[in-house]
Every structure is written in C-alpha cells, then in structure tokens.
Amino acid sequence: MQMGVIGLGRMGANIVRRLQRGQHTCVAYDAEAAAIERLAAEGTATARSLKDLVAQLAPPRAIWVMVPAGAPTEGTISQLGELLQVNDVVIDGGNTFYQDDIRRAAALRSKGIYYLDVGTSGGIFGLERGYCLMIGGDRAAAERLDPIFATLAPGDDGVALTPGRKADEPPVRGYLYCGPSGAGHFVKMIHNGIEYGMMQAYAEGLDILRSAAQDSLPSERRYNFDIAAITEVWRHGSVVSSWLLDLTAAALAENPTLSNFSGVVQDSGEGRWTVNAAVEQAVPAEVLTAALYARFRSRQDHTFAERVLSAMRFKFGGHVEPKK
Numbered sequence: 146m147q148m149g150v151i152g153l154g155r156m157g158a159n160i161v162r163r164l165q166r167g168q169h170t171c172v173a174y175d176a177e178a179a180a181i182e183r184l185a186a187e188g189t190a191t192a193r194s195l196k197d198l199v200a201q202l203a204p205p206r207a208i209w210v211m212v213p214a215g216a217p218t219e220g221t222i223s224q225l226g227e228l229l230q231v232n233d234v235v236i237d238g239g240n241t242f243y244q245d246d247i248r249r250a251a252a253l254r255s256k257g258i259y260y261l262d263v264g265t266s267g268g269i270f271g272l273e274r275g276y277c278l279m280i281g282g283d284r285a286a287a288e289r290l291d292p293i294f295a296t297l298a299p300g301d302d303g304v305a306l307t308p309g310r311k312a313d314e315p316p317v318r319g320y321l322y323c324g325p326s327g328a329g330h331f332v333k334m335i336h337n338g339i340e341y342g343m344m345q346a347y348a349e350g351l352d353i354l355r356s357a358a359q360d361s362l363p364s365e366r367r368y369n370f371d372i373a374a375i376t377e378v379w380r381h382g383s384v385v386s387s388w389l390l391d392l393t394a395a396a397l398a399e400n401p402t403l404s405n406f407s408g409v410v411q412d413s414g415e416g417r418w419t420v421n422a423a424v425e426q427a428v429p430a431e432v433l434t435a436a437l438y439a440r441f442r443s444r445q446d447h448t449f450a451e452r453v454l455s456a457m458r459f460k461f462g463g464h465v466e467p468k469k
Contacts, residue, residue, distance in 0.1 A: 146292050147172070149198050149208035151221055152239075153180040155463050156265065157211035159272035160238070160297060161189055167296035174198045195224050205232040207290055211265075214240045214414065222249055222260075231257030234286050238265040240413050243281075243327035243334060250282060250326035259286035262326065263294075264333020268462040275299030278320035279336070281329030287322050294320045331422075338419030338433045341412070343389055344457050345436035345450075351376070351393075352450035373397035392460035393453060406455035408447025409466045410440045 146169050150161050153175040161171045161184060173184050174192040185191045192198035199206065206229060210221050218239055225235055235253060237246065237260070246262040253260045264279035265271075276297045280287050287294075298319035301312070310317050323332045354375060357368040376394040380386050396403065416437040423430035443451040458464040 146170075146207070146290070147202060148293060149174070149192075149202050149206065150211065151175070151195070151198065151208060152211035153177075153184060154211070155269050156238075156267070156271060156276075157209075158184060159269070160209060160211060160276070162187075163272050163275070164293065164296055165189065169293065169296060172198055172201045195221070196228060199225075199228045204230055205234070205289075206230075207234045207236065207293070209236045209238055211238045214242070219245075222253075226253055226256060226258065229256075229258050232259070234259040234261060234290065236261045236263050236290070237330075238263045240264075240333070240337070240415055241330050242414070242418055243330040246281065246327040246330050259283050260326065261287055261290070262329040264329045264336065266333065266336060270461065271297075275302065275319055279329045279332040280320065280322045281324055281331070282326050284322060291315075334415045334418050334422070337413065337415035338430070338437075340389075341416045341419075341436035341440070342432040343387070344454055345432075345439055347385075347389060347393055347457070348450035348453040351453050352448055355449050371401075373401045389457055389461070392457055396453075396456035396460055403449070403452040403456050406452040406459070407466045408443060408449075408451035408455055410443040410451055410454045410458065411464065411466060412437060412440045416440070 148164055148169055149172045150157055151174050153161070153173055158180065161173050164171050170190070172190045172192055173181065174195065175181050181191045190201065192201055198208070202208070208225060210218060212218050212221055218237060218241055222235055222237065229235070235258060241262060243262065246260070250260040259282065261280060261282035265276050267274060267276035278294050278298055280294065295318060300318050302319065306312060306317065315321055323329050351372055354370045355372055357370060373394065376390060376397055380390055380394055416433070420430060420434050420437055423433070440454070443454070455466045458466065
C-alpha cells in the first residue's frame with residue numbers, strides 16, 4: 146500500500162523505514178528540510194509541502210501524521226482537511242488528547258474524510274521491535290488499512306501465546322481496533338499512565354536499595370548493593386522483569402551512578418489526562434496519581450530515583466531531560 150507520512154522525527158522516520166521494509170511505498174514530509182533530505186538519501190520519495198505530498202499520493206489517500214501534540218498536530222490536520230478528498234484517511238499517531246480526536250473526526254467527517262487516532266508505543270526501538278498500535282475511529286477505514294497496521298506492529302515477537310488466543314489475532318500481533326473516535330488515544334493515555342506508575346515503582350525500589358549504604362544506619366543493617374547487578378539478576382526469571390527493567394539495567398551497566406542524568410523528569414501530558422479521567426469517572430488511581438506528582442517534584446528536588454526515571458525515558462524514547 147501507499148502511505149504519506151508527515152513528521153520525520155525519532156519515530157516518524159522509522160515508521161517510514163519499517164513500512165518500506167514491508168514492501169509498502171511511502172511519501173515523506175517534514176517541516177525541516179534536513180529531515181526530508183535524510184530519508185531522500187535512503188531512496189524514499191519525499192515532498193516539499195503538504196500540497197506536494199497530497200499530489201503524490203493516489204486516491205483514496207492515507208496520511209500518517211507524527212508531529213508533536215497540540216498546535217503542530219492541530220495545524221497539520223486542519224491543512225489536510227482543505228487538501229484531501231472524500232474517502233481519504235488521516236491517521237494521528239501522536240500523543241493526542243482523545244477529546245481532540247472526537248472533535249477533529251467530526252470536522253473531517255463532514256467533508257467525507259476519515260480520521261483514525263492511533264496510539265503508538267515503541268519509541269526509538271520501533272523500527273526493529275515493531276509498534277504496539279491502539280486504533281480508534283471508523284472501523285471500515287481501519288480495516289482498509291489493516292496491511293499497514295500489520296506491518297508496523299511487532300507480529301510474531303516470540304512472546305508466549307496467551308491460553309485461548311490464536312496466533313493470527315490482531316492483539317496477539319500487536320495491534321487492536323479499540324472503538325470509535327478517541328478510543329485509540331484513550332487506551333494509549335491509560336497505557337502511558339500505567340507506564341508512569343511502573344517506572345516510579347522501579348525508581349523508588351532502586352533508591353531504597355542504594356540508600357541502604359548510608360552511614361546513619363546501624364552497621365549490621367548497612368548494605369552496599371551493586372544496583373546494576375541487582376537489576377540484571379531481576380531480568381532473569383523474576384516476576385518484575387520487563388522491557389523497562391531491561392532498559393534500566395542497560396543504563397546502570399553504562400553508568401552505575403547515573404550521573405549523566407539530571408533527575409529532572411518531564412511528563413508528556415498523558416499522565417495528567419489519565420488522572421483527570423480517573424477523577425471524572427470517580428475511579429481511585431492512587432499509584433498513577435502519585436507517579437505523576439513525583440515527576441512534578443523532580444523539577445524541584447532530584448534524587449537517585451529521579452535519575453533512574455530520566456535514564457528510562459532516555460533509553461526507550463530518546464528523551465533528553467533539561468539540566469537543572
């Protein structure tokens with residue numbers, strides 16, 4: 146299939162590469178000429194404007210938008226709404242607030258254009274590992290693009306099959322149609338809220354282990370643990386093993402003190418939206434809320450736990466925290 150891709154940053158460029166590895170064709174565009182030139186040098190067809198991108202795609206078109214949430218996404222989709230035709234599809238693969246999806250889908254639907262919100266997880270490793278995709282919007286439009294989602298998703302990633310599941314089911318392959326407009330990004334929002342909580346649990350646990358060496362403790366209860374070695378042993382057979390732990394172990398193997406990380410931990414916005422949804426639904430979410438507040442605190446006071454969080458964000462997403 147043919148796909149237009151707008152936004153060639155850490156994830157967007159690799160989405161193009163993975164699609165082309167899967168024998169799809171892409172036309173790529175970015176507001177920065179250097180990003181376009183990098184993919185053009187690899188043989189990818191590129192465009193110099195949104196109008197040029199649309200002109201190079203055969204109808205019915207499909208365009209994947211992978212630009213920062215907020216004004217950049219809003220402006221891009223608004224412009225596409227003026228350029229596209231009936232039965233074309235716009236896919237927002239960024240971290241958009243799900244209520245914005247509902248509004249945008251309605252605006253494009255009035256023009257006969259489909260809008261899919263696709264929560265996309267995989268970070269900078271998606272090219273090789275594939276992307277976990279959570280899809281919302283018109284079901285028929287999503288089914289039309291199934292070959293695209295199947296290529297981007299991990300596929301057979303070696304994970305043991307859950308009893309009762311079949312190997313060819315989309316969720317087993319790493320992608321899922323979640324429901325109408327906004328549903329994909331709602332599921333991704335909760336995914337990221339859970340991610341905050343998991344990261345915070347690892348960070349706090351490792352901070353306690355590190356603090357077991359402090360002089361204020363009685364000598365018989367003072368331990369100088371090898372934190373890097375502990376994260377490594379937990380990777381093998383432990384119930385707390387995970388990809389996040391893999392990345393943490395890698396960061397600690399490179400620098401056991403994590404002194405190369407500031408301890409300032411940003412939040413993408415999805416943790417806040419998750420907490421707001423919990424409040425709106427009157428659902429207790431103590432862990433996720435506390436994890437979000439810990440990130441706020443990190444911008445004032447930095448502990449080893451915050452450096453662990455910074456290390457994880459850098460490892461899976463390439464996020465470079467500001468030095469403060």
